[in-house]
Amino acid sequence: MPRSEEATAFFYAVYSAVREIPYGKVTTYGYIAKLIGTPQRARQVGIGLKHLPQEDTGARYNNANVPWQRVINAKGIISPRSQPSGAQNQATALRAEGVNVTTGSLGELEVDLMEYGWFPPQLPSEEGEEGNGNDDGNSQN
DNA sequence: AATGTGACGCATC
DNA sequence: AGATGCGCCACAT
Numbered sequence: 001m002p003r004s005e006e007a008t009a010f011f012y013a014v015y016s017a018v019r020e021i022p023y024g025k026v027t028t029y030g031y032i033a034k035l036i037g038t039p040q041r042a043r044q045v046g047i048g049l050k051h052l053p054q055e056d057t058g059a060r061y062n063n064a065n066v067p068w069q070r071v072i073n074a075k076g077i078i079s080p081r082s083q084p085s086g087a088q089n090q091a092t093a094l095r096a097e098g099v100n101v102t103t104g105s106l107g108e109l110e111v112d113l114m115e116y117g118w119f120p121p122q123l124p125s126e127e128g129e130e131g132n133g134n135d136d137g138n139s140q141n
Numbered sequence: 142a143a144t145g146t147g148a149c150g151c152a153t154c
Numbered sequence: 155a156g157a158t159g160c161g162c163c164a165c166a167t
Binding site: 028029030033039040041042043044045046047048049050068071072073074075078079080081086087090 | 147148149150151
Binding site: 003004007010011033038040041042043044047048050051 | 161162163164165
């Protein structure tokens with residue numbers, strides 16, 4: 001693992017938090033950052049997912065046990081900066097679990113956060129990890 | 142070692 | 155409304 005201890009620990013916290021996102025729900029990079037106690041590091045959350053290991057590397061967190069597809073940006077749009085087909089790939093993965101992904105006129109792949117967003121409240125003294133995660137958080141209106 | 146880039150988000154203009 | 159600036163900091167060159 002080519003990263004510093006600190007970066008590795010941060011990435012692990014990210015992966016661990018992402019694993020808490022329920023099937024068929026999505027959340028944002030910024031929210032994951034907030035959940036692990038570093039609300040200003042949404043960008044680093046993206047970096048962590050970008051470097052999520054392949055399943056066959058044997059890494060304990062990998063693209064098979066971390067639902068990376070459930071993380072999108074705060075605008076409710078699948079990050080267009082991934083691989084050329086990466087965004088489409090992510091959309092396909094989300095649709096496979098029942099998430100309605102719409103395509104905008106400019107090709108943006110959007111998810112309705114009111115409908116599918118997962119934003120449970122986190123306790124002030126609870127950072128790094130949280131044992132619960134039951135609320136599905138969608139309380140529109 | 143230094144600089145540029147970027148799976149982001151929010152305040153401002 | 156859309157555009158720009160800035161904080162954040164791991165990684166590639």
